[in-house]
Amino acid sequence: MTDLAVPAPSPAPTGTVPALPDDPVVRLCAELIAAPSANPPGDEEPVAAVVQDRLERAGFAVRRRYARPGRPNVLATLERGEGPHLILQAHLDTKPAAPPGADPVGWSSDPLVARIADGLLHGLGACDTKGGLAAMVVAAERLARRDDWSGRLEVQGVADEEDGSGLGAAFLLSEGLLTADAAIVSEPTGCLPSAAQLGNAWAEVTVTTTGAHAGTPSRGQDAVEVARRFMAEVDALLTRMPTDPAFPHHPRLNVGHLAAPGHPGTLSSSCVLRCDVRVLPWQRHDSVMEVYTRAASAVADACPGSALTVRPYQGGGCESHAVADDHPLVRAFDRASADRSGERCSFAGGSDARFFARAGTPAVVHGPGHLDQAHAPDEYVPVGHLVLAADQLEAVAVGFLQSVDRRRAGR
Numbered sequence: 001m002t003d004l005a006v007p008a009p010s011p012a013p014t015g016t017v018p019a020l021p022d023d024p025v026v027r028l029c030a031e032l033i034a035a036p037s038a039n040p041p042g043d044e045e046p047v048a049a050v051v052q053d054r055l056e057r058a059g060f061a062v063r064r065r066y067a068r069p070g071r072p073n074v075l076a077t078l079e080r081g082e083g084p085h086l087i088l089q090a091h092l093d094t095k096p097a098a099p100p101g102a103d104p105v106g107w108s109s110d111p112l113v114a115r116i117a118d119g120l121l122h123g124l125g126a127c128d129t130k131g132g133l134a135a136m137v138v139a140a141e142r143l144a145r146r147d148d149w150s151g152r153l154e155v156q157g158v159a160d161e162e163d164g165s166g167l168g169a170a171f172l173l174s175e176g177l178l179t180a181d182a183a184i185v186s187e188p189t190g191c192l193p194s195a196a197q198l199g200n201a202w203a204e205v206t207v208t209t210t211g212a213h214a215g216t217p218s219r220g221q222d223a224v225e226v227a228r229r230f231m232a233e234v235d236a237l238l239t240r241m242p243t244d245p246a247f248p249h250h251p252r253l254n255v256g257h258l259a260a261p262g263h264p265g266t267l268s269s270s271c272v273l274r275c276d277v278r279v280l281p282w283q284r285h286d287s288v289m290e291v292y293t294r295a296a297s298a299v300a301d302a303c304p305g306s307a308l309t310v311r312p313y314q315g316g317g318c319e320s321h322a323v324a325d326d327h328p329l330v331r332a333f334d335r336a337s338a339d340r341s342g343e344r345c346s347f348a349g350g351s352d353a354r355f356f357a358r359a360g361t362p363a364v365v366h367g368p369g370h371l372d373q374a375h376a377p378d379e380y381v382p383v384g385h386l387v388l389a390a391d392q393l394e395a396v397a398v399g400f401l402q403s404v405d406r407r408r409a410g411r
Helices: 024-033 045-057 126-144 169-174 223-238 285-302 328-336 353-359 383-403
Strands: 061-066 072-080 085-091 115-117 120-122 151-158 182-186 199-208 253-259 270-279 307-318 363-366 380-382
Touching: 024 045, 024 120, 024 126, 024 383, 045 061, 045 072, 045 126, 045 151, 072 126, 085 126, 085 383, 120 126, 120 383, 126 151, 126 182, 126 380, 126 383, 151 169, 151 383, 169 353, 182 328, 182 353, 182 383, 199 223, 199 285, 223 253, 223 270, 223 285, 270 285, 270 307, 285 307, 307 353, 328 363, 328 383, 353 363, 363 383, 380 383
Parallel strands: 085 151, 085 182, 182 363
Antiparallel strands: 061 072, 072 151, 115 120, 120 380, 199 270, 199 307, 253 270
16 A cells, blocks of 8 residues: 555644643644544544644655545654654544434534533543643653653554444555554553553354244253353353453453344254453453363363354454553653552553554553543533643654664663
8 A cells, every 4th residue: 555645734624723721632632623524434634634744844754545435644753863763642533422324322512612611621522532632642742842862653543443444544554554662552551551451352253053842942952041151151251261360350241132033932952152351451352262272172071952153253353451550661651650650450442552562562551531521412521631741742752753763762
């Protein structure tokens, strides 16, 4: 895929920026909110134009990469001689405020017009992740004015995170564009670094049996009952697996889909389950997928006349990702947060850090706001978080780019 020529950046076409505190990151967050990028339907061009304009004016070399027209990934790079390569990445898209053609429900005002109340900046994407994107851009602008670091600083605004990342981070991975010495991925973490990310093991399990008339159940096998036994067997196997105090509710089985077509007067002869088990840091994805196959084999042996087939669902999920406490990027976060040094959070949501993991790039998740505000009506980010996040990112980047060479960064 080649770089595409794009028109000169233009102001955001929708919404207005109201009177706001005279702080660069707050005002930029409002400008990004006013640039619509709901996914679906998916069109990040307006917000990409804002990001490109700001970073080009700061001196970054900016290009866009497209997996599909209208779905830009913005790549902005500033070279300062020999040194490590650090990527700051945030996604450009948001969840929609309402289904297509419907009015937003639960919003107190226009979702594309930022407003501040009680120290909170409200607007679509304020928390997930236009606040984090604003903090990264402002930090990058400040870094461009400094002369006390060396290496390669890259800011990536990526498409499609809210709908699987196929046109964004996954596409950049396939193009070899996620390889670096380290990365920071923006998600709402309360401005604490999350150095460990859960993976997930997704499976579709199909149960088939002989079935029977509901009045004569002894003449057949109930596929739903076999499915229940399968779930109980998975639960039993998971109790024998390692745990992690950072993720106290895992591992656990979640069945997000269970379907048994048929009539109430019959014992079901088929049943389909779609299952999720989160993969803990330092745990192999394959070892969790094996739980499904072991449970299926045990239940099939215990239920003559039944068959259970296990297949990966939507690719089977992804590996977990963890960065050691002594990694230079994690140490840079500690130095940049003297009053909270050593504090971590365990970000439980999905993030594009998983694609950096596949590229072999250590990635820390960090950003303003809290996960429980993501995708919610009247979504907000604390103004203080926006200011703090920009300060932290500037300090972390300088600390990493000042003191790390490629060997110490693990390359």
